[in-house]
Amino acid sequence: MSLTFQDASARVDAYISQFKEGYFPPLLMLARLTEEVGEIARVIAHENGKTPKPGEDAGDLEMELADLMFVMLCMANERGLNLERGFERMMSKIERRDADRWTRKDTEGQDA
Numbered sequence: 506m507s508l509t510f511q512d513a514s515a516r517v518d519a520y521i522s523q524f525k526e527g528y529f530p531p532l533l534m535l536a537r538l539t540e541e542v543g544e545i546a547r548v549i550a551h552e553n554g555k556t557p558k559p560g561e562d563a564g565d566l567e568m569e570l571a572d573l574m575f576v577m578l579c580m581a582n583e584r585g586l587n588l589e590r591g592f593e594r595m596m597s598k599i600e601r602r603d604a605d606r607w608t609r610k611d612t613e614g615q616d617a
């Protein structure tokens with residue numbers, strides 16, 4: 506399966522557009538985003554020694570990250586932002602800014 510940012514954005518918009526309520530207002534959307542970050546934290550806590558409460562499952566990190574992505578796509582769509590362009594801008598920024606920040610892996614057959 507290959508899914509572009511544009512595909513994901515369009516699919517979210519098609520889903521949301523079926524309903525009269527439409528996208529949540531900005532502060533509610535921010536609350537939803539924060540909620541999903543908390544759910545990611547809970548899964549990671551469970552993976553690192555926190556015992557789930559009775560009746561609580563350990564969670565599913567892949568699903569929680571996807572939940573966060575859904576909210577991010579909703580925020581971008583509601584504001585007419587293009588996450589693909591944003592991603593490209595962000596990657597260009599860190600590729601330039603952090604080009605010498607980290608220790609590079611040795612390249613096979615070459616000295617590091």
Ligand SMILES: [Mg+2]
Pocket residue numbers: 541544568569572573
């Ligand atoms: Mg979730």
